[in-house]
Amino acid sequence: MKGWLGGGGKKPRLPPNKPGRNPLNSSAASSNGTKPGAQSSDSDTVVFKVKIPEAVKPGDEFQVHAGGRVVRVRCPLGASPGQYLAINVPRNSTSQSNVTAGSGSGSGDEFQRTSSTSVASNGSSHSISDNFSNDSPGVTKIEDANQDGPQAYMVDIPQGIRGGQQFPITIAGNTFMVTCPPHAVPGNKVRIVPPPPEPVPPPALPERPPPPKKEEQTFEVVVPMNVKGGQSFALLAGGVRVQVVCPKNAKPGQKIRFRLPLALTRKPKKQTALAAKRLSYDKDGWTRTVRVTDMKLQWIRMDENGGIDDLRNTRFDTEKSAYVRKLVFREGSDPRIRDGVTSLVPAYEAVVDSKVKNDKGEVIVDYPEIADAQAGNFEDKATWFQKKCTQLAVEWNEGHMRINVRREHLLEDSVDAVMSLNRKDLRKMWRFEFIGEAGIDAGGLAREWFHLVSKEIFDPDMGFWTSSETNQMLMEINPASKMIHSDYLVYYRFLGRIMGKAIFDGQLVAGHMVPFIYKHILGWPISFKDLKSYDEDYYSNLCEIKQLVDHGDDVEMILCLDFTTTVDVLGTKTDVELVEGGADKPVTNDNYMEYLEVCLKYRMMERIKPQLNELLLGFFDVIPEPLLTVFDYQELELIMCGLPQIDMDDWRENTEYSGDYEHVGVDYPACQWFWEVVDSFDQEMKARLLQFVTGTSGVPSRGFSVLQGNDGNVRKFTIHGVSVGTCLYPRAHTCFNRIDLPSYETKEELEEKLKLAVTMVATGFDIE
Numbered sequence: 001m002k003g004w005l006g007g008g009g010k011k012p013r014l015p016p017n018k019p020g021r022n023p024l025n026s027s028a029a030s031s032n033g034t035k036p037g038a039q040s041s042d043s044d045t046v047v048f049k050v051k052i053p054e055a056v057k058p059g060d061e062f063q064v065h066a067g068g069r070v071v072r073v074r075c076p077l078g079a080s081p082g083q084y085l086a087i088n089v090p091r092n093s094t095s096q097s098n099v100t101a102g103s104g105s106g107s108g109d110e111f112q113r114t115s116s117t118s119v120a121s122n123g124s125s126h127s128i129s130d131n132f133s134n135d136s137p138g139v140t141k142i143e144d145a146n147q148d149g150p151q152a153y154m155v156d157i158p159q160g161i162r163g164g165q166q167f168p169i170t171i172a173g174n175t176f177m178v179t180c181p182p183h184a185v186p187g188n189k190v191r192i193v194p195p196p197p198e199p200v201p202p203p204a205l206p207e208r209p210p211p212p213k214k215e216e217q218t219f220e221v222v223v224p225m226n227v228k229g230g231q232s233f234a235l236l237a238g239g240v241r242v243q244v245v246c247p248k249n250a251k252p253g254q255k256i257r258f259r260l261p262l263a264l265t266r267k268p269k270k271q272t273a274l275a276a277k278r279l280s281y282d283k284d285g286w287t288r289t290v291r292v293t294d295m296k297l298q299w300i301r302m303d304e305n306g307g308i309d310d311l312r313n314t315r316f317d318t319e320k321s322a323y324v325r326k327l328v329f330r331e332g333s334d335p336r337i338r339d340g341v342t343s344l345v346p347a348y349e350a351v352v353d354s355k356v357k358n359d360k361g362e363v364i365v366d367y368p369e370i371a372d373a374q375a376g377n378f379e380d381k382a383t384w385f386q387k388k389c390t391q392l393a394v395e396w397n398e399g400h401m402r403i404n405v406r407r408e409h410l411l412e413d414s415v416d417a418v419m420s421l422n423r424k425d426l427r428k429m430w431r432f433e434f435i436g437e438a439g440i441d442a443g444g445l446a447r448e449w450f451h452l453v454s455k456e457i458f459d460p461d462m463g464f465w466t467s468s469e470t471n472q473m474l475m476e477i478n479p480a481s482k483m484i485h486s487d488y489l490v491y492y493r494f495l496g497r498i499m500g501k502a503i504f505d506g507q508l509v510a511g512h513m514v515p516f517i518y519k520h521i522l523g524w525p526i527s528f529k530d531l532k533s534y535d536e537d538y539y540s541n542l543c544e545i546k547q548l549v550d551h552g553d554d555v556e557m558i559l560c561l562d563f564t565t566t567v568d569v570l571g572t573k574t575d576v577e578l579v580e581g582g583a584d585k586p587v588t589n590d591n592y593m594e595y596l597e598v599c600l601k602y603r604m605m606e607r608i609k610p611q612l613n614e615l616l617l618g619f620f621d622v623i624p625e626p627l628l629t630v631f632d633y634q635e636l637e638l639i640m641c642g643l644p645q646i647d648m649d650d651w652r653e654n655t656e657y658s659g660d661y662e663h664v665g666v667d668y669p670a671c672q673w674f675w676e677v678v679d680s681f682d683q684e685m686k687a688r689l690l691q692f693v694t695g696t697s698g699v700p701s702r703g704f705s706v707l708q709g710n711d712g713n714v715r716k717f718t719i720h721g722v723s724v725g726t727c728l729y730p731r732a733h734t735c736f737n738r739i740d741l742p743s744y745e746t747k748e749e750l751e752e753k754l755k756l757a758v759t760m761v762a763t764g765f766d767i768e
Contacts, residue, residue, distance in 0.1 A: 036409070036435065038417035038425070039402045054081045069109075125144055136170045142191070152193050159186045160281045176293055208715040224307055225252045234300055234308050241289045243300060243308070258292050260645055286322055286347055286525045288629065295354050295367050297629055299324060299347040299525055311348060316597040318546065322525035324350035325605065327616050333337075336422040338621065341611040344605050347525040356388065357625045359424070365626060366393050378684045381630050389504045393427050400429040403449070407434050414453045415494045425732040426501055450498065450507040457495050458511030464491055468514050469535050470735045471695045472708040476514045476534075477608040477615075478752055480569050492611045496618020497642060504622050508642045512698045518633035520612060521619060526604050528596065533695060534603055536735045542596055549589050561587040563595060565602060578602055634691045642692070643683045644699045651717065654704035658719025660743060671719060673747040677754060685758065692758045693717065695734035709736040730757045 048647035050064045050073065058077045064087075073087055138156030153171060155178065161167050162184040168175055171194050178192055221244070227233050227520050229248035234241055242260065250256050286301050301309040301320060311320060323344040328642050330438075354367035365388055373384045401421065405413035414462050432445040458465050463484035468474040481488040505598045516530050531539040556563070563582030577583055578598040587595045605612065631639065652675060657665040665671065677687065687697040694717070700706045709715030718738040730753060731740040744750040 036404050036406055036413040036416065039404065050085050050087055052079055052085060053081050056081055060394075074280065103475050118545060136173070138189075139171055150193050152191055154189045154191055157184055157186050157188050157190060161186055198443050218257055218259050218268075220255050220257050223250050223252050223254050223256060227252055227307075231310065232300070232308055234302065238668060241287070243289045243291050243298060245293065259293065286527075290354060290367055290371075291351070295353050297367075297370075297626075299350055301348070311346065316593045317594060318528040318593075321597070322347040322527040323601065323604075324525055325522055325612075325616070327613075327620070329617075330622075333693075337418075338617060340617050341603070342616060344526070344601055350523060352523060352629060353626050354629075355393075356626050358392055359394075364388060370551065370626065370629055376639060379637050381635065385503075385627060385630065385639070386506055389506075389623075392624070393429070393504075394424060396429055400431065401425055402431050402433060404433045404435055405449070407437070410452055411456050414449070415490060418494055418497055419490060423621050426497060427504065430501075430505075446505070447507060450502050451510050454495070454498060454502075454509035454511055457491060457498075464488065464495075465511070468695075470533060471514075473512060473694075473698050474514045474696050476512050476517070477611045479567070479607045479611075481569060481611060489610060489614045491760065492614035493618040496615040498618075499615075500619040500622030503639055509640055512637060512641055512696045513609070515633055515695065517612075517615075518636045520605075521616065522628050522631065522633055522636060523625065524633055526600070528600055531600060531603060533734060540604070542599060543666045545587070545592050547594065549592055554589065556586050556594055557589045559587065561595070563587065563598065565599065567607070574666075576602070576607075594749045597614055634688055634697075637691070637697055638684070638687055641697065643687050644697050646683075646690070646699060647703065648679060650703045650705070654707070654716050656716050656718045658718055658720045659740075660723070661719060661741075662721070668721065668743075670721070670741060670743050670750060673744070673750045674719065674741060674754070676747065677751045685755070688758050689754075693732045693734065693739045694737045697702050707737055729753050732757075 001292055010623065020183045025484055052075055053062050056062050056075050058075050058079055061072045061074050063072050071087070073085065076085070079085065115439040136155070138158075140154040141537055142154060154466060155169055157180055159168050161180050163180050163184055165180050166177045167180065169178050169192070174194065176194060178190075181190060184190060221235055223246055227246050229246055231249055232243050232245050244256075247256060286299055288297050290296070291298050299322075301311060301322070303309040307318060311317070314321075324347045324503050325342055325643065326345045326349075327340055327342050329340045345379055352693050354365075355363050356365035358364050378386070403414070405417065430446065432449045434445065440612055456462065460466050460475075460478075464478055464481050465475040466478040468476050469709050477492075478484075481491075485491065499509055501507075515533050516526055518524075519530070527541075528542075531542065545555060545559065545561075548558060563578045565578055567574055567576055575583070578595075579585065585591075608720050628636070652666070655666075657668075657671065661668045661671055666675070678686065681689065691697050692700070700708075704717055706714055707716055715736045718736070720738050720740045722740045722742055724742045727740060730742065732738070733740070742748075742753070744753065
């Protein structure tokens, strides 16, 4: 990894050499000579694309030139003249192999492999022999040191050939016809000088058809009140929410027109019941829409009237303001590794492309397809995502990777191997070998490798991650990792690549992260309320500042705060300035909102910015960001870590009841209905309920009896009874695994409100 650069311009070193560990440039190897690291295993054949000539029928053979060789190809069944075939020609001319062909689609550049058939070469009726360029029998090269002209050969006249007749001869892989001299007879030798081989032009590719004319539909809309020229407003057009910029010369009440691609509006949207229900409550809050000007995705905040809440040039608002991470890519000093800079920007400034292209520059995903996928359930989304990853994967014939690791040095060998790869290698098929162990990777070794290597790097004892203060099962980036490992950034880039490769290949990782990390990966808005899931006590203390100001108290006199925060670094308390000169800047009633804003930014990004930057860069080395726009942050956890296997009996037996349900417990009607509804949930909805109440879909390995709270002590799943007047919808307290369940009058009402609460939590909308 010479020349590898991490975020901020620092140059991380390779993983340190631990006792007993040999670096990659040493002679560490197994007894069979295998060394740790990544090896490119290119295919032993080369694929050529050839066109079927006119008048050739299925089963007929025709001659083509491939890589300077003359081969004969048998036309597959079902193929016709003008179609293209993929033929596999041995890369090494000395290897024993057969040339194979598959039928193609006909007029385009792409071709599709089908079952292959053996093809003879060089005019022979047999399969290719052990030497692709063998001469015909009876051919002898004339060795003449004084010869300056073309090479001459002596050839035997075959049986049955008389003077004036022609017979075929193959020399150096080229076949041509020889005319027998008038007085020669079979068995005689004649001297010939082969003509120089004619240059073989590559097969002409058919002209690409002109791109289809973009069909568009025109819409007419009235400019809403209070919208001025140059301002944006959102509306539904053809069932799609779009963002329109009001022309500068237009006024409220005037009609304006805009166009949308017809494919965007006529494609049927099959929404799940929960998606439809969620949209019916989607009255205000942050939501993603598509810009009419460039079809890019952008976050907007809807107000209570359905218009865009314009937050530009406004003061920070704990209820409305939100930030989204912005990642700007740039080329690094090593061509295998991209560099980049991560920052927090106002949510309304964050945009994402709605198109994905493959390595040939062809669009394989556009916004209509993304919008259609977003309306499906989790299983449909995951299937769509995997299909698109398959289209982006490098074909086996273009090469694949062998990852060789020693089990006793798993993490170090894995980092060395993965960080030596370029981005194309990350989309190739990987095959794994644990050095010194017998085993062929048919998928099982890959699953084991992803599990073991992610489990080790998420281990808090390694120093890269630490357990969340609000949930011991969730992991957050350790800000002190830079004090523990001099090369800490390498490991975060490595983990980002592993997480991206895992979901690209349909594998799982063994670490559940805090919700705001998933939001950063997705580019979702981070709001003041996200501090609650980070540290509820810290969040409550900040809320008290606002309450004091609302009551007219003097914050500066009562709290004596400045623009610093205290952090614990390896057991030592340290004050960190949140702004330049923060130690000399007191928090007052006039600037307290600015203080809350910088506290949010510091806790959600600034304190872990170098590590997060590398994690994101590694992840997007594999996954194109537009593909992720179909998921919410809970679904991203499920696709990374998998749906949990939930033992419903264990869940029930280890549930406690409090509040209005404390004395009656499970026999209370609302509690009975709760379990009946949960029993009817599918696996996805049960996982979402766990995420809603505990903050993660993970279940302790020893079951619900050891479910922990934010203090590290056992905090069992708790159903807390409240009146409907206290809260209309179920509420969650993830710090101690409690759900506040109102005493609904019917099971149907409980089911509706519970589903809505569990589903809406991922949107960030306030439903109370």
